[in-house]
Amino acid sequence: MNTVVPTTDRPAVDSRVVLAIVSIGVLLSSLDLFIVNVALPDMGKDFADTQLSGLSWVLNAYAIVFAALLVPAGRLGDRGSNRTTFLIGLAVFVLGSGLCSAAWNVESLVAFRVLQAVGGAMLTPSSLGLVLAATPAERRPMAVRLWVAFGGLGAALGPVIGGLLVEIDWRWVFLVNVPIGLAALTFGVRLLPCPRGDGGPLPDVFGAIMLIGAIGAFILALVKGEDWGWTSAGVLTSFAVAAVLAGAFAISSARHHSPVVDPALLRAPNFALMAGNSLFFQIAFAGMLLSVALWAQNIWEWSALRTGLAIAPGPLVVPVVAILAGRLISRIGAGPVIAAGGVTFAAGMVWWATAITLEPDYLGGLLGGMVVSGLGVGLTLPTAFATGSAGLPPQRFATGSAVLSMSRQIGLAVGVAVVVATLGSPTGPQETLDAFHRSWYVTAAVALVAGLIGLAARMPRPAAAQPNPASDRAAV
Numbered sequence: 423m424n425t426v427v428p429t430t431d432r433p434a435v436d437s438r439v440v441l442a443i444v445s446i447g448v449l450l451s452s453l454d455l456f457i458v459n460v461a462l463p464d465m466g467k468d469f470a471d472t473q474l475s476g477l478s479w480v481l482n483a484y485a486i487v488f489a490a491l492l493v494p495a496g497r498l499g500d501r502g503s504n505r506t507t508f509l510i511g512l513a514v515f516v517l518g519s520g521l522c523s524a525a526w527n528v529e530s531l532v533a534f535r536v537l538q539a540v541g542g543a544m545l546t547p548s549s550l551g552l553v554l555a556a557t558p559a560e561r562r563p564m565a566v567r568l569w570v571a572f573g574g575l576g577a578a579l580g581p582v583i584g585g586l587l588v589e590i591d592w593r594w595v596f597l598v599n600v601p602i603g604l605a606a607l608t609f610g611v612r613l614l615p616c617p618r619g620d621g622g623p624l625p626d627v628f629g630a631i632m633l634i635g636a637i638g639a640f641i642l643a644l645v646k647g648e649d650w651g652w653t654s655a656g657v658l659t660s661f662a663v664a665a666v667l668a669g670a671f672a673i674s675s676a677r678h679h680s681p682v683v684d685p686a687l688l689r690a691p692n693f694a695l696m697a698g699n700s701l702f703f704q705i706a707f708a709g710m711l712l713s714v715a716l717w718a719q720n721i722w723e724w725s726a727l728r729t730g731l732a733i734a735p736g737p738l739v740v741p742v743v744a745i746l747a748g749r750l751i752s753r754i755g756a757g758p759v760i761a762a763g764g765v766t767f768a769a770g771m772v773w774w775a776t777a778i779t780l781e782p783d784y785l786g787g788l789l790g791g792m793v794v795s796g797l798g799v800g801l802t803l804p805t806a807f808a809t810g811s812a813g814l815p816p817q818r819f820a821t822g823s824a825v826l827s828m829s830r831q832i833g834l835a836v837g838v839a840v841v842v843a844t845l846g847s848p849t850g851p852q853e854t855l856d857a858f859h860r861s862w863y864v865t866a867a868v869a870l871v872a873g874l875i876g877l878a879a880r881m882p883r884p885a886a887a888q889p890n891p892a893s894d895r896a897a898v
Contacts, residue, residue, distance in 0.1 A: 439613055440556045441568065444549035446606035447512055448569060450599055451542050454484075454519075456580025456737070457587070457595040459711050460730050463719040464592040469528045474716075475645040476528060478842050481712070482641050482835045483532045487539035488546075489831030490633040493682045494625035496547030496824030501624070504548040504555070505616045509607060511544025516603035522596035547824035552614065554811075554823075566808040567744055581737065585730025592726075629674035629682045636667035637832060644839035648846045687814070687822050692756070692879045696810025699760060699879075700829040701836075702872035703802055706767060708837025709865040710795055713845075714774075714788070717858055722782040732788055736770075736796030743800025750801075756809040757879035760802050764873020767798025771866035775859045780851050798869065802876065809879050840864065 458481060466477050499507040518538030525531035550569055557565040587594035643660035650656045675681035688694045711733075718729040750759050773791035777783075807826055814822040844861040848854040 440615065441553050441565065443606060443610050443614055444508060444552050445569065446602060447508065447515075447545040447549045450512075450515065450602060450606075451546060453580045453583065453602075454538070454542075454599065456711070456733075457584035457598070458484075459715045460581055460584035460726055460733070461588050461592040461595045462712070462715060464588050464726060465528075465531070468592065469531075472528050473649075474845070475649060475842050478645055478712075478838050479532050480528065480535060481708075481838050482645075484535040484539045484542075485831045485835035485838070486634055486637045486641065487536050488543045489637065489828045489835065490630045490682075491540060491543035492547055492824040492828040492831065493821060494627060494630050495544040496551070496821040497625040497680055498544075499548035499551050500818065500821050503616055504551040505610075505614045508545050508548040508552060508614070509610050511541045511546075511548065512603055512607055512610065513541070514538075515541030515545060516600055516607070517541070519596045519599035519603070523593040525593075546827055547821070550811075550823040556615070563808045563812055564748065566811055567748060567804045581730035581733035582727075583730070585725070585727030588726035588730075623680040625680045626674055626678035626682050629671050629678060632667050632671035632674060633682060636664050636671055637835060639664035639667060641835055641839045644836075645842045647843055682828075683825055684818070684821065687818065687825055690815075690822070691813035692809050693811075693813060693822065693825075695875060695878050696806045697826055697829040699764075699802070699806050699872050699876040700810075700826055701833045702868055702875060703764065703767070703806070704830045704833025705837040705840060706771070706865045706869035706872060707799065708834040709841050709861060709868070710767075710771060712838055712841050713858060713861050713865070714792070716841075716845075717778070718788070721780070721854060721858075724782070732784060733792060735789060736792040736799070739793060739796040740800040740803075743797055744804040747801055747805050751805060755880070756805055757877045759805050760809070760876025760879060761873040763798045763800070763802030763805070764869045764871075764876060765798075766801060767795050768866040768869040768873070770795030770798060771862045771869065775862040775866070778855075778858070780855055802872070806876060806879075837865075837868075840868075 462477060462480065465480065466472050466474070469477075495507060495511065515538055518534055518536075518541055521534040522531060522538060525534055550566070553565050553569055554562055583598065584595055587598060639660045643657045643664065646660070647657050671682070675683055688697075714733060715729060718724045718732055719726065724732070747759055770791040770793075773794060774787070777790065778787040807823075810826050811823055841861055844864050845857045848857045
């Protein structure tokens with residue numbers, strides 16, 4: 423029997439229709455991540471005299487704002503209407519994408535990426551909130567895996583699509599979001615249900631702003647450490663500002679009636695562990711993705727299309743492994759599966775660090791590490807997300823998923839900064855090779871830390887998977 427979603431003012435809607443529509447938003451954000459990474463070297467050529475430390479903000483500005491606003495946006499969805507939040511977020515994302523395509527310098531592109539991030543932060547948690555509210559409790563872990571796996575499809579298509587579009591012009595990597603987003607808006611306005619919100623207070627906007635400032639200052643110190651000097655006044659001041667703003671964020675979160683991170687969420691089974699796992703794994707993931715795009719295009723001098731085709735096999739295995747991981751979880755538990763993902767990902771990075779040389783070698787060097795790291799992503803990301811959200815009360819689905827996504831986005835921003843810091847400014851071929859090898863070893867170490875954190879996850883008690891009619895009614 424198909425699940426239908428009761429709504430306040432619209433006919434019942436099949437849960438599969440809800441999943442199909444909102445997954446387009448997931449596809450957009452996933453495509454955006456991979457496409458922009460592939461396009462980054464061409465952006466650097468178009469905007470002359472732009473160093474990697476400056477260009478990295480095209481990635482980091484999006485990730486930081488996205489991360490800080492996810493939870494307030496998720497709370498707005500829980501409080502009022504996930505449908506409205508999703509549709510507004512999608513519209514803002516499409517607008518930001520169109521403006522990014524018209525950027526005239528790095529500064530304007532970064533500013534429009536911030537607008538994109540606001541839209542992405544609104545649509546992401548509300549999309550999962552709509553899916554979870556539409557799905558019976560016993561089927562929610564599978565629904566989450568499908569939701570994440572659809573993002574894996576975007577990851578698989580992203581490098582190739584990005585390479586094709588960059589062959590025309592890098593600006594098309596943003597324009598591609600416009601028709602997809604407009605199609606989702608059209609169907610969403612007509613077909614998405616409108617589940618009831620739980621009311622409650624407005625979210626802590628001040629805390630979110632403090633979080634943006636803290637992460638931004640920390641990232642600034644990392645990416646400018648090489649240029650300014652690690653003991654320079656600028657770097658030390660940035661670290662100090664990050665610490666002060668982080669303290670202000672912590673105080674605001676402790677005192678606000680609707681904080682960015684609700685302490686009650688941290689007490690949910692496995693939730694805090696999975697947030698930590700997501701943070702560290704995404705640091706490694708961002709390091710892998712940016713470094714391979716830079717290496718293939720800047721060192722091996724491959725085109726964006728060839729680079730995209732070279733990256734694609736890794737993301738292609740993610741959706742398949744994500745679905746098969748469900749069977750492993752039932753046999754050995756979520757913790758060992760997540761730990762195996764971290765170890766496998768690290769093995770892919772060690773492969774690169776030991777096999778890649780200055781001489782282009784796809785089959786013997788790049789491909790193996792790409793596929794192995796893709797296996798690690800497929801084992802880790804969907805499993806960690808499903809495990810972290812499984813113990814959440816239904817009325818906090820959107821907020822809880824936003825905290826998990828927030829940790830992932832912070833990890834992405836830190837990961838890009840770590841790559842910039844570890845690569846430095848090498849001057850010769852051998853020094854460049856050593857810098858990339860160092861970056862891949864650091865990435866492997868971070869992935870192992872993520873795996874160790876994930877190993878502590880425990881299977882939920884059977885009762886946690888049973889439907890709770892009263893809670894489900896509260897959710898919709």
